[in-house]
Amino acid sequence: DAKTTQPPSMDCAEGRAANLPCNHSTISGNEYVYWYRQIHSQGPQYIIHGLKNNETNEMASLIITEDRKSSTLILPHATLRDTAVYYCIVRSINDYKLSFGAGTTVTVRA
Amino acid sequence: EAEVAQSPRYKITEKSQAVAFWCDPISGHATLYWYRQILGQGPELLVQFQDESVVDDSQLPKDRFSAERLKGVDSTLKIQPAELGDSAMYLCASSPGDATNEKLFFGSGTQLSVL
Numbered sequence: 001d002a003k004t005t006q007p008p009s010m011d012c013a014e015g016r017a018a019n020l021p022c023n024h025s026t027i028s029g030n031e032y033v034y035w036y037r038q039i040h041s042q043g044p045q046y047i048i049h050g051l052k053n054n055e056t057n058e059m060a061s062l063i064i065t066e067d068r069k070s071s072t073l074i075l076p077h078a079t080l081r082d083t084a085v086y087y088c089i090v091r092s093i094n095d096y097k098l099s100f101g102a103g104t105t106v107t108v109r110a
Numbered sequence: 111e112a113e114v115a116q117s118p119r120y121k122i123t124e125k126s127q128a129v130a131f132w133c134d135p136i137s138g139h140a141t142l143y144w145y146r147q148i149l150g151q152g153p154e155l156l157v158q159f160q161d162e163s164v165v166d167d168s169q170l171p172k173d174r175f176s177a178e179r180l181k182g183v184d185s186t187l188k189i190q191p192a193e194l195g196d197s198a199m200y201l202c203a204s205s206p207g208d209a210t211n212e213k214l215f216f217g218s219g220t221q222l223s224v225l
Contacts, residue, residue, distance in 0.1 A: 043114075099155065
């Protein structure tokens, strides 16, 4: 599986959009980009995933660059409850399992 | 909303003792995973089941760890004997097994402390 690179931490203000970057420069054509988050003392929670096109759901938006080498997760209106570790993961269509890195610790401040 | 159930939530044991964790996946989910998460790190896959069969156990320390999913539903992860370095969160996840729309659903985990 391709590896991802994320900043170790970032802060954002409550009510503002949070933009979380992820680099996956070695991604191949049959690999998806997934985002999960893990709130303290809980299991990871699925947020969103995409292959080539931008995706949006009730939790977030995923913007994937045209060359697919990087992506951005957007939390449109961050709340204090969005404070968590966010994991960007690349998954092959041929392999169900997810390989987690260290993620980005996001702290939303009032 | 259906959830992955895990028990116990917390477990404290002494070194060299045996310990077991239980997981009940979401009904109908064929794929089940056990992950281990050391404090400050991302989860690491230990074993993956498809129904009752092991698909991947390459990262499972087989000298002391064992996992089973006898009827293809719930699963048990065992450690015998436990070592100090086994202290971690043990997470179970399940998924429906859709190659293009795969989502893992995680339980709340079992926090193991080995003294």
